[in-house]
Amino acid sequence: MTRHRLLLGLLALVLATVASTTLLARAGARPDPCATKGAQARERGAVVTGSGARVLVIGDSYSVGAGVRPDQSWPVRLPGRVRVDGFSGSGFTRGASPCGDVSYATRAAARHLAGVDLVVVEGGLNDVDQPLADLDAGYERLRRALGERPLLVVGPPAVPLLPYDDVAAVDARLAELTASHGATYLSMLDTALTFQPDRLHPDAAGHRVFGDRVAERVGQLLTRRSRPRP
Structure with missing residues (x-):
C-alpha cells in the first residue's frame, strides 16, 4: 500500500x-512577428479617410503608423479619399523584409488598381542594407505593376538610428529612378522630424510634419490632374 x-x-x-x-x-x-505585422496591415488598410480623388498609399511602418494611433499616422493628412497598403519592415526590395516577398511591387500587383487617381509610394529605410541593384530591380517591378498610373515616390527621411550616408544613397537612387520614369519624387532628407524612443519611427508630431509635407505635393498633383486640357 x-x-x-x-x-x-x-x-x-x-x-x-x-x-x-x-x-x-x-x-x-x-506571437509570430510576421503574423502581427500582417494583422496590423489589414487593420490599417480597413481605414479610409477623406473624400474626392482616390489616393492609394503603399509603404512601410510609417504608413501603418507604428507606435501611434491610426488617426495620427501621416496618410490621414493627405487630400482625397485615401487608402493605405502598408506593411511594417517592407520596402522596394524583396529582401527588405524577413516576412517573405512583401515588397511594394508584389503588393501593388496583387491589388485592384482600377479607379485609383494617384499612387503614393513611401519608403526606403528598410532598403538601406540591400544592394542598389536590388533596389533598381524592385523599382522596375513596381513601375510595371502600376502601369501608367500617376506616381509620387516619397523617399526616406534622415533618422537617428541609421547612418545618414546610407539613407542618402537610397534617396539619391530613388530620385534617379523616379526621374527616369517621368514620375514625381519627394525627398524627405531635409525634413526635421521628432521620433519615438526607438529613434526610428516618428512620434505623433513627427507624423504631422511628414504628412503635411507630403500633402502639399499630393495636392499639387491632384490639382494638375483635374485641370481641363486645352
Whole structure:
C-alpha cells in the first residue's frame, strides 16, 4: 500500500510538472512577428479617410503608423479619399523584409488598381542594407505593376538610428529612378522630424510634419490632374 501511494504521488508530481511547464511555455510564447505585422496591415488598410480623388498609399511602418494611433499616422493628412497598403519592415526590395516577398511591387500587383487617381509610394529605410541593384530591380517591378498610373515616390527621411550616408544613397537612387520614369519624387532628407524612443519611427508630431509635407505635393498633383486640357 505504501509503495502504491508512493507511485501515485510520483505520477501526480510528474503530471503537475508537465502541466506547469506547458503553462509557462504558453505564457512565455511570443506571437509570430510576421503574423502581427500582417494583422496590423489589414487593420490599417480597413481605414479610409477623406473624400474626392482616390489616393492609394503603399509603404512601410510609417504608413501603418507604428507606435501611434491610426488617426495620427501621416496618410490621414493627405487630400482625397485615401487608402493605405502598408506593411511594417517592407520596402522596394524583396529582401527588405524577413516576412517573405512583401515588397511594394508584389503588393501593388496583387491589388485592384482600377479607379485609383494617384499612387503614393513611401519608403526606403528598410532598403538601406540591400544592394542598389536590388533596389533598381524592385523599382522596375513596381513601375510595371502600376502601369501608367500617376506616381509620387516619397523617399526616406534622415533618422537617428541609421547612418545618414546610407539613407542618402537610397534617396539619391530613388530620385534617379523616379526621374527616369517621368514620375514625381519627394525627398524627405531635409525634413526635421521628432521620433519615438526607438529613434526610428516618428512620434505623433513627427507624423504631422511628414504628412503635411507630403500633402502639399499630393495636392499639387491632384490639382494638375483635374485641370481641363486645352
